[in-house]
Amino acid sequence: MVTRVGGWLFRKRTAIPLPIVAALLLIPPTAVGARADWLPLAGMPVVLLGEWIRMWGVHHIGSVSRTRTERLGPLIDHGPFAMVRNPLYIGNILLWLGFSISARLLWLAPIVCVLLILEYHAIVRWEERLLESRMGDSYRNYLTRVPRWLPNLAGRSTADHDAAFSWTQTIYSERGTLIAIAAGYLLLALKSRLL
Numbered sequence: 001m002v003t004r005v006g007g008w009l010f011r012k013r014t015a016i017p018l019p020i021v022a023a024l025l026l027i028p029p030t031a032v033g034a035r036a037d038w039l040p041l042a043g044m045p046v047v048l049l050g051e052w053i054r055m056w057g058v059h060h061i062g063s064v065s066r067t068r069t070e071r072l073g074p075l076i077d078h079g080p081f082a083m084v085r086n087p088l089y090i091g092n093i094l095l096w097l098g099f100s101i102s103a104r105l106l107w108l109a110p111i112v113c114v115l116l117i118l119e120y121h122a123i124v125r126w127e128e129r130l131l132e133s134r135m136g137d138s139y140r141n142y143l144t145r146v147p148r149w150l151p152n153l154a155g156r157s158t159a160d161h162d163a164a165f166s167w168t169q170t171i172y173s174e175r176g177t178l179i180a181i182a183a184g185y186l187l188l189a190l191k192s193r194l195l
Contacts (some may be wrong), residue, residue: 006126050094
């Protein structure tokens with residue numbers, strides 16, 4: 001059941017956060033958040049950390065991370081993928097956590113984290129089943145070496161680092177996320193002026 005739901009969530013993963021966007025833009029800050037003018041700045045380093053993790057991951061995995069289909073590239077086990085199997089999803093969680101803080105909605109931050117963890121857990125279960133069925137023993141070996149969510153900071157690459165994409169390609173592939181971050185902060189600034 002979780003795997004089937006994960007496949008559906010995978011195909012819809014761009015649209016699923018739209019309710020979070022609506023909440024961040026439409027819910028007024030709580031009494032504590034409304035008085036905390038420093039919160040928008042406090043959320044920025046969390047957003048930047050999330051995007052840095054995403055950029056590092058995209059630098060190694062390339063544009064295959066943008067697909068909504070079951071198209072697979074080669075097994076990536078270098079860069080952040082040598083330490084944790086899902087750095088892009090970890091980066092996404094940090095992005096939304098940072099935006100919740102920047103929106104001065106501290107109470108929403110843990111809710112957003114839990115919802116995204118549940119969503120990504122289902123997606124990852126589906127992805128792992130797909131990858132194991134298509135890549136076999138090489139992927140099963142990867143599963144035993146690299147943790148799913150909690151990074152092993154001592155993880156080392158087993159592949160050639162030259163396999164990484166150029167930073168120009170990385171930024172081009174990540175342009176949608178970068179534009180969304182800029183638009184998000186512009187909309188939060190507009191929200192703070194209106195409230």
